[in-house]
Amino acid sequence: xxxxITILTITLIECVFGVIYVDLKNFIVPNGVNVFHxxxxxxxVYKLIIYQPNSIKLVKFGDCILFPRSFVSKAQKFLDYxxxxxxxxxxxxxxxxxxxxxxxxxxxxxxxxxxxxxNPDCFTFITIDQxxxxxxxxxxxxxxxxxxxxxxxxxxxxxxxxxxEIKLYSITDRFYNVKFNGIEAPKYSIGSVYDSKFSxxxxxxxxxxxxxxxxxxxxxxRNSKKIVQxxxxxxxxxxxxxxxxxxxxxxxxxxxxxxxxxxxHSAIYLxxxxxxxxxxxxxxxxxxxxxxxxxxxxxxxIGMADEWTYTLYKVKKSHQKDYAIRSVVETSTNVNKIYTPxxxxxxxxxxxxxxxxxxxxxxxxxxxxxxxxxxxxxxLQKSSGEEEYxxxxxxxxxxxxxxxxxxxxxxxxxxxxxxxxxxxxKRELYNEEEVFHYxxxxxxxxxxxxxxxxxxxxxxYGLYQYEVGNVESEEYRKKKTMIEGNINKKExxxxxxxxxxxxxxxxxxxEPIN
Numbered sequence: 001x002x003x004x005i006t007i008l009t010i011t012l013i014e015c016v017f018g019v020i021y022v023d024l025k026n027f028i029v030p031n032g033v034n035v036f037h038x039x040x041x042x043x044x045v046y047k048l049i050i051y052q053p054n055s056i057k058l059v060k061f062g063d064c065i066l067f068p069r070s071f072v073s074k075a076q077k078f079l080d081y082x083x084x085x086x087x088x089x090x091x092x093x094x095x096x097x098x099x100x101x102x103x104x105x106x107x108x109x110x111x112x113x114x115x116x117x118x119n120p121d122c123f124t125f126i127t128i129d130q131x132x133x134x135x136x137x138x139x140x141x142x143x144x145x146x147x148x149x150x151x152x153x154x155x156x157x158x159x160x161x162x163x164x165e166i167k168l169y170s171i172t173d174r175f176y177n178v179k180f181n182g183i184e185a186p187k188y189s190i191g192s193v194y195d196s197k198f199s200x201x202x203x204x205x206x207x208x209x210x211x212x213x214x215x216x217x218x219x220x221x222r223n224s225k226k227i228v229q230x231x232x233x234x235x236x237x238x239x240x241x242x243x244x245x246x247x248x249x250x251x252x253x254x255x256x257x258x259x260x261x262x263x264x265h266s267a268i269y270l271x272x273x274x275x276x277x278x279x280x281x282x283x284x285x286x287x288x289x290x291x292x293x294x295x296x297x298x299x300x301x302i303g304m305a306d307e308w309t310y311t312l313y314k315v316k317k318s319h320q321k322d323y324a325i326r327s328v329v330e331t332s333t334n335v336n337k338i339y340t341p342x343x344x345x346x347x348x349x350x351x352x353x354x355x356x357x358x359x360x361x362x363x364x365x366x367x368x369x370x371x372x373x374x375x376x377x378x379x380l381q382k383s384s385g386e387e388e389y390x391x392x393x394x395x396x397x398x399x400x401x402x403x404x405x406x407x408x409x410x411x412x413x414x415x416x417x418x419x420x421x422x423x424x425x426k427r428e429l430y431n432e433e434e435v436f437h438y439x440x441x442x443x444x445x446x447x448x449x450x451x452x453x454x455x456x457x458x459x460x461y462g463l464y465q466y467e468v469g470n471v472e473s474e475e476y477r478k479k480k481t482m483i484e485g486n487i488n489k490k491e492x493x494x495x496x497x498x499x500x501x502x503x504x505x506x507x508x509x510x511e512p513i514n
Contacts, residue, residue: 020051021058022085024066024096024118027469030056036151037142037474038191044090046139047471048151055082059098061123067098067114084152088135089468094118095131111176132186140191140213142474143169145228147196153180153188166220190214193230196475200238200249208476210238210249282326285313287338287352287361297322301421303412303458304486307355310410314349317422317446324348328363335387339380341365346373347447353404357384362404366447373447377401411458411488414439415480416496416507418463422446423455429493438512440491457492459485462507483507 020030029035029049033056038046049056059067067083086097095117102110115131117124141151150156155172158165171180171188178185194200194209201207216231226240228249237253285298297319301312315325325348328339338361341348345365353360361380366373379397380389392400412423416437420426422445429436441455461480467473483494484507493510 019057020055021060022049022056022083023060023062023469024085024087024116024123025060025062027087027471029469029471034149035471036149037477038140039142040088040139040186041090041136044088044135045467046141047085047087047089047467049085049087049471050152051082052149056085057081057083059083059085059096061118066096066116066123068100087468088131088139090134093134095126095134096123097128097131109176111178113178128185132182135186138187138189140189141171142192142194143190143217144474145193145195145210145219146198154190161220164220164222166218169217169219170215190217192474193217193228194474194476195249198240198247198249200251201243202251206248211236281323283315283323284327284329285325285350286329286331287311287313287350288330288332298325299421301412301423303410303455305353305410306407308353308407309355310412311352311354312349312423313352314422315347320347325350328361333387338389339363339378344368345376358382359384359389360400360404361389362401375449408454409456409488410454411456411486413459413461414457415461415463416483416494423451424457434495437494438491439494452490456488456490458487460487460492460494460507460509484509 022029022033030051032051034050034052036048036050038048040046058065081100081102084099084101086099088095088097095115098114098116100110100112100114102112104110113128115126115128117126117130141153143151143154150169153172153175154169157168159168160166169190171190173180175185180186180188191213192209193211193214199206199208200210210228211230211232214230214232218227218229218231220227220229222239228238228240230236230238235253236251238249239252240247241250242248243250283298297316299312299314299316301310303310303312313325315323324346326341327337328350329336330338341363344367346368348363348365351362351364353362359382363378363380365376367376368374377397379392379400381392381400382389412421414420414424420439422442424439424441427438429438439457441452441457443450443452445451460483462483464479464481465472467477473479487509489511491512493512495508495510497506497508
């Protein structure tokens, strides 16, 4: 009977008074809410939920009221209040810290905190001390350079320098007289600094974050350029500049920290080279497995072929007039430089095969002759544990190429929400209110080579935008989830299906009927 009354009470409150609420069982937040992100422990996820200019008035746990639990007194019933909610999610350990701000009749504020442990089907009140036993590190608050909103635990000050306004951001040491000392509350630090609108360029790679942690951040303009200066005991300075029509954060000033000197020196050298090189820009391709080289329009295609992992690197057709690959390196090894194409080699593309015992590099390029372009290839290999690659002679290369073709087809990864690469195409098909994605391997690549027998669609992924419930992830942390693996088809149709479980996407995959 009590639960029926509770459900009716919630329904009445929502319908009559239009109360803005958060559901902490299903992690449902209202539209327009501000969510600030962070990390703690090894894999802990942190969120702060605030609704402005309106305010959260109610916290639910499924069909139950989690907060406030009791009716207010006569003296309090005319007092306005608002709620902010911190979530600490670490595998099966889930906690909520609710902050209540009450406006008193004398225009003062009363600040209170309430902490809860969130179990799958129930919740329990806990003390701050009990909460803190589960937080073993600082809580690292993410900072979005492009956001107009700032986490309330960040202190913002403004200075003027040469008629330019400088905004300085650092962690405050307390909040409403509660000290961030690990005793009264968690310790907080600035964590990942990123820009949700623009990526950063460091060395030969496009990266998502400017730094993983720091002490202070300064944002200002210099010579009409937006600057972000990061202080972590040493200073890094990023400048927002255009490169091939796209804005990136370039690392433009060197740190005094010797640990970072090599990496940062390379980044600044690259920046200077980009802005001083006329004509076609010579690009260094890094084939290290953890590198994402699409800063320079380098296409990276991942797949599987028998027992091998497969990666294809090539300059996108739209950028072939702007730059060319003139060196291949592997920065994850001590012997960085692997291959330098000849001056008259054109349209270089690199195919990498890796398994537990060997890595093989297939370097394909075209040489201009009287009758047109002629395809040539060179093959390098190294065994597991070796640093240097060995170039195969002509006879060895022919044997290796024949063996390579025997493991066809190569099954490439595709992601529903991403633009197709040069090996497959995507079209949208409509049927009344339903939308279908039609994906198919192309007949030829950009240079006219037939690829219908070489490639198939392998693993199909979806880009999952939510971290919990309908609480979105930070843009750069959105995860790919496998819809179906090892499909091995030339063409497929994908349909998105609406399901009740908001914590995951549902897709159906069909093979077209010819």
